[in-house]
Amino acid sequence: xxxxxxxxxxxxxxxxxxxxxxxxxxxxxxxxxxxxxxxxxxxxxxxxxxxxxxxxxxxxxxxxxxxxxxxxxxxxxxxxxxxxxxxxxxxxxxxxxxxxxxxxxxxxxxxxxxxxxxxxxxxxxxxxxx
Amino acid sequence: xxxxxxxxxxxxxxxxxxxxxxxxxxxxxxxxxxxxxxxxxxxxxxxxxxxxxxxxxxxxxxxxxxxxxxxxxxxxxxxxxxxxxxxxxxxxxxxxxxxxxxxxxxxxxxxxxxxxxxxxxxxxxxxxxxxxxxxxxxxxxxxxxxxxxxxxxxxxxxxxxxxxxxxxxxxxxxxxxxxxxxxxxxxxxxxxxxxxxxxxxxxxxxxxxxxxxxxxxxxxxxxxxxxxxxxxxxxxxxxxxxxxxxxxxxxxxxxxxxxxxxxxx
Numbered sequence: 001x002x003x004x005x006x007x008x009x010x011x012x013x014x015x016x017x018x019x020x021x022x023x024x025x026x027x028x029x030x031x032x033x034x035x036x037x038x039x040x041x042x043x044x045x046x047x048x049x050x051x052x053x054x055x056x057x058x059x060x061x062x063x064x065x066x067x068x069x070x071x072x073x074x075x076x077x078x079x080x081x082x083x084x085x086x087x088x089x090x091x092x093x094x095x096x097x098x099x100x101x102x103x104x105x106x107x108x109x110x111x112x113x114x115x116x117x118x119x120x121x122x123x124x125x126x127x128x129x130x
Numbered sequence: 131x132x133x134x135x136x137x138x139x140x141x142x143x144x145x146x147x148x149x150x151x152x153x154x155x156x157x158x159x160x161x162x163x164x165x166x167x168x169x170x171x172x173x174x175x176x177x178x179x180x181x182x183x184x185x186x187x188x189x190x191x192x193x194x195x196x197x198x199x200x201x202x203x204x205x206x207x208x209x210x211x212x213x214x215x216x217x218x219x220x221x222x223x224x225x226x227x228x229x230x231x232x233x234x235x236x237x238x239x240x241x242x243x244x245x246x247x248x249x250x251x252x253x254x255x256x257x258x259x260x261x262x263x264x265x266x267x268x269x270x271x272x273x274x275x276x277x278x279x280x281x282x283x284x285x286x287x288x289x290x291x292x293x294x295x296x297x298x299x300x301x302x303x304x305x306x307x308x309x310x311x312x313x314x315x316x317x318x319x320x321x322x323x324x325x326x327x328x329x330x331x332x333x334x335x336x337x338x339x340x341x342x343x344x345x346x347x348x349x350x351x352x353x354x355x356x357x358x359x360x361x362x363x364x365x366x367x368x369x370x371x372x373x374x375x376x377x378x379x380x381x382x383x384x385x386x387x388x389x390x391x392x393x394x395x
Binding site for chain 2 (some may be wrong): 052070106
């Protein structure tokens with residue numbers, strides 16, 4: 001698997017450790033980790049809680065219908081270490097968000113894990129990402 | 131009493147006090163037998179700090195840390211049956227929504243060795259006679275007793291009975307008395323209540339901690355095996371991330387159920 005964010009560490013002892021996008025409490029096999037899409041929309045809910053912070057974004061699809069996209073991030077403690085706060089997003093914010101979309105076509109996506117965080121531009125300003 | 135006698139008594143009393151004080155200051159008290167037998171304080175390595183995992187290794191199989199071939203870890207028939215029934219969140223047999231992962235489904239304690247796989251920190255608090263290991267994830271902790279042996283018949287518990295000793299720059303921890311309700315790692319490898327763990331903590335330098343774990347479980351594995359993890363000292367203070375069933379259920383309803391992937395088996 002070649003994740004966009006995969007990083008390899010080689011230690012002098014010869015131990016190879018590969019950073020895997022660990023979602024932490026559950027796996028990532030429901031999402032297409034090889035693909036990143038970009039969504040333009042308006043934040044309706046920013047849920048800063050365990051097990052994963054969630055962002056609800058109203059996004060117009062290709063037909064012009066409004067869809068509720070739910071983007072999953074890491075747990076609050078881990079997001080804090082990524083430089084986010086519970087106030088990084090709020091309802092009404094205009095956002096351009098990257099996400100790994102659900103494989104089955106559901107309007108859900110994985111945008112943040114312990115070792116990877118995709119890009120969010122909120123009202124024209126980028127939040128920390130890596 | 132005549133006046134000069136009183137003065138003499140006062141002088142003698144003062145002299146006596148002065149003498150005893152000066153005697154006490156110039157002659158050391160005889161040490162007790164216990165004090166004489168007390169050994170010199172041995173060097174105790176310093177494990178202070180918050181430790182965060184480096185990289186991701188979902189499997190404890192030393193030849194397959196990523197869990198690409200988890201069934202190749204040499205298991206007994208007993209363990210293989212349990213492994214086949216597992217639907218873990220990571221590794222080659224990963225499933226997304228249909229897991230029977232005890233942590234994900236029930237907020238069960240992850241177990242000592244699986245805790246090393248999560249992206250949360252731990253700390254070792256060294257006190258006389260005991261080391262307390264504190265884990266951010268699910269708020270768990272365990273004592274590692276330095277001044278006793280294992281009980282003859284320990285209970286089977288989630289965290290087991292841990293004893294330890296310092297060997298040079300290494301803390302060696304011996305654990306038995308673990309129940310069999312946890313997975314040893316994120317890919318669903320089981321263990322029995324006969325599991326005997328040896329963990330070795332060694333601080334390589336100021337910012338790197340190596341933890342080597344040997345699994346000895348004849349009921350589950352045909353031979354012992356040893357894996358290693360590396361941790362980096364974190365500047366983030368320790369914080370607890372609890373596991374709440376109601377929050378897990380809410381997340382399951384909101385995200386997991388709509389993001390389904392048919393299990394491979």
